[in-house]
Amino acid sequence: MFNIIEINLKKTRTFGWVQDSSNFDSLCNVVALFDNMSDFHKRLKATLIPALVSPENGRNEMLRALDENRIALNYKLLIGGHATPRSASPCDGIVQAAIKGQKREYIGDWPADNFVRWAQAFGFISYNYDNDSFSITEFGKTLIKSENKNEILIQAVLSYPPAYRVLSLLKNPNAILTKFELGEKLGFTGEDGFISYPLASIIAALNSAETQKERNDIRSNWESSSDKYARTICQWLVKLGLLENADKEVSIQYGNKFVSDTLSGFKITPVGERYLRNVSGNSRHKKVAKVVSYEMFATKGKDREYLRFRRSLILKFLSSKKGKCAFDEIGKFLASYGLNEISETISDDVNGFINIGLEIHTDENGAELKDSICDFPIPHYKDLSEKSELSAEKEIVRAQLKNISHEYLSLMDIAFDSQQNRLFEMKCMELFLYECNFSGNHLGGASKPDGALYTDVYEGNYGIIIDTKAYSKGYDLPVSQRDEMLRYIRENLLRDKKQNQNEWWKIFPDNLDTFYFMFVSGSFKGGISEKLKKIAMVHKVDGTAMPITTALLVAEKIKSGEMSMMEFADGIRNTEYEI
DSSP states (O other), X not given: OOOEEEOOOSSOOOOSXXXXXXXXXXXXXXXXXXXXXXXXXXXXXXXXXXXXXXXGGTHHHHHHHHTSSSOOEEHHHHHOOOOSSGGGOOOOSHHHHHSOOSSSSSOOHHHHHHHHHHHHHTTXXXXXXXXXXXXXXXXXXXXXXXXXXXXXXXXXXXXXXXXXXXXXXXXXXXXXXXXXXXXXXXXOTTSTTSOOOOHHHXXXXXXXXXXXXXXXHHHHHOOOHHHHHHHHHHHHHHHTTSEEEEEEEEEEEXXXXXXXXXXXXXXXXXXXXXXXXXXXXXXXXOOOOBOOOGGGGOOSSTTHHHHHHHHHHHHHHHHHOSSOEEHHHHHHHHHTTTOOOOHHHHHHHHHHHHHTTOOEEEOSSEEEEOSOBOOOOEEEOXXXXXXXXXXXXXXXHHHHOSSSOGGGGGHHHHTTOGGXXXXXXXXXXXXXXXXXXXXXXXXXXXXXXXXXXXXXXXXTOEEEEEEEXXXXXXXXXXXXXXHHHHXXXXXXXHOOTTTOTTOGGGGSOTTOXXXXXXXXXSOBOSSHHHHHHHHXXXXXXXXXXXXXXXXXXXXXXXXXXXXXXXXXXXXXXXXXXXX
């Protein structure tokens, strides 16, 4: 079972998770191109590639590869290059030529990659680590030859753990869940790649939107990787008749108020209920073996390979044992491979296996795998016993979070990714509002701070203006951001609509008599205390800079009762916040 293979690749691919690909006919064609006896394979060689691919973009190489008796196609040959701009990129991949695009006769490299991932995730094609190539499996041949492809596709989707997870979350026929609610419970907790937009923040943003264009943008574009995975899986299940679309009226508390709106959601169908019962195993039906891969266990981050390796070993160990395995027993096994991990980390990984769709029974001491999984290789191309500084720091924080959900550990990843600044804003506000019991709101947008927090009269009677910054190399608080914070402080003190038409300060109750400002980022640099003091002296309003690690530990102390709201405010001293 412990099939560890040495490979020469400099890095591994990202498999196991798919975004935005939901056309089953195109999926079947991608599988069929590997079968030189299929009609589509013949059409691809005779018509599509000659018409769409020029000689300088690899036409002859593609045709030679498709002429082989046992077809094994290299990744780059399948997907093509990454030419920019993508809208003007040539057709230089076999899968690009195999699928018609919306505006062109072929698709680009990114959707081509997703179709290959999809075929691999469903077990129709297999990946060869030795030469970075793909070949059709016996299951893939069955799909191509079958006259009832729908039944084969249902069999494939039910053996794909994340799809099983989605169906399981919707097993109550009265349940309707949005992509955000599903995405929140999909994947491994507390890391980049498996973060969902907070549902309450989405509803609050829709309520605050001033135009229909803003509302449409929120509905269409506000989604994380995990939300996209959930949406794509649901689209598959809807097309196969296992789920159906259903609007959901959402009324949810956000800070000290309730916000409401209607979102698109999904619910299980009677057909879906029947298949879910069957695939779960009963007296008449054998439990379906789940298809997993090493790459499924992490998607982003510097420690992606380390996490994949660790989680692969844990799952292999669980699958090799009968009965419950204690976390300390798993820890000793990992140590034999040079991986030293605390029980909290192992427990979080086990819960991650549950969230990707594996059935595991767990308690505070250990876990037992109740599922059957298909064997999978563990590629090994370098020493994976050392983790990054960020992961090491995350483990220290993880051990201290007894009351705060470990999902917030993902903030330690996205705090250094400027492309996820909006998600960082929303997750930070969620941390303060839900875990620390502040009142307030995520604001964001033009001429507004990122958020505002406040306490009631019994908890200190103060407000905080929040500015969050996801920044890759430590935030040095440039002059422009200092001036922006000074403007927000001044607007809040004057409360004059002539100063700012949006009157964002109305979030604060009239009875507040003390205010602070706070910057939140991954880390700070460049004489931050002096810069904070310069902001504070202008309007006599004190502030702080809070690294995200400190924010997590502060939230833990507040939620546990170890720190009061007054004690929190006492720590705001025009320096980086310390605990």
